[in-house]
Amino acid sequence: MKKFLFNHVLPYFLYVLIYVWCWTIRESRKNPEAEDHVNNLSGNYILTLWHGRIFYLFYYLRCRPDFHLLISPSQDGDLLAKLAHLMGYSVIRGSTFKKAVPSARSLIKVLRRGERIIIIADGSRGPRIKAQAGSIQIAGITDSPLIPMTYGARHKIKLNTWDRFALPLPFTRCVVNFGQRIPVPHRPDGKMVRQKQEELEKALNHLTDESE
Numbered sequence: 001m002k003k004f005l006f007n008h009v010l011p012y013f014l015y016v017l018i019y020v021w022c023w024t025i026r027e028s029r030k031n032p033e034a035e036d037h038v039n040n041l042s043g044n045y046i047l048t049l050w051h052g053r054i055f056y057l058f059y060y061l062r063c064r065p066d067f068h069l070l071i072s073p074s075q076d077g078d079l080l081a082k083l084a085h086l087m088g089y090s091v092i093r094g095s096t097f098k099k100a101v102p103s104a105r106s107l108i109k110v111l112r113r114g115e116r117i118i119i120i121a122d123g124s125r126g127p128r129i130k131a132q133a134g135s136i137q138i139a140g141i142t143d144s145p146l147i148p149m150t151y152g153a154r155h156k157i158k159l160n161t162w163d164r165f166a167l168p169l170p171f172t173r174c175v176v177n178f179g180q181r182i183p184v185p186h187r188p189d190g191k192m193v194r195q196k197q198e199e200l201e202k203a204l205n206h207l208t209d210e211s212e
Contacts, residue, residue, distance in 0.1 A: 014079075015087065030210055044113075047116065047149055049121060060174075067116050068116065068118070070092050072093070107119075111142035117138075128163050128164065129201065129205060131200040132197070140185060140186055151176045151211055153175075182203065
């Protein structure tokens with residue numbers, strides 16, 4: 001019974017909760033030109049954001065099966081995968097820690113098909129607001145631009161978690177902010193990867209500051 005509730009009832013409950021919660025939020029766009037460019041962009045690209053800024057963007061980008069999310073094959077991942085499917089995303093099961101190479105290969109295949117992925121820039125375990133090399137390397141292998149995005153909320157709670165997870169309060173205003181594309185050279189060397197990590201960090205932090 002417990003497994004049934006976890007796998008088949010809780011995802012629908014969370015879906016309704018998130019949908020109603022975020023439906024009450026007033027939204028605005030900080031940089032409509034950059035966002036419209038993304039919406040009209042064809043071919044493969046990588047959307048990336050900080051882990052602490054997942055909540056509202058998970059709702060905002062809903063109903064996009066051309067966006068692929070990497071979700072852990074754990075039991076908790078089963079719940080998140082079901083929830084992501086309900087929100088209209090495509091899901092790839094894999095981990096950036098265990099069997100990371102097969103997961104990266106799956107993401108590369110999606111991009112080489114001309115589709116898109118969403119990657120958390122600082123990963124699932126941090127360190128916080130420090131861009132990891134994985135998204136840069138995948139972008140270089142597939143010739144996919146990185147596109148940073150974030151949101152800010154006028155009234156929110158920051159949870160006492162490693163990522164300082166931002167939870168916007170109902171009926172507040174959220175400002176969604178997309179940045180300019182960050183090109184990555186084909187198969188960059190270590191020095192270039194580090195440069196692009198710094199560039200991505202600065203872009204995401206600047207976007208977040210603007211949104212707040």
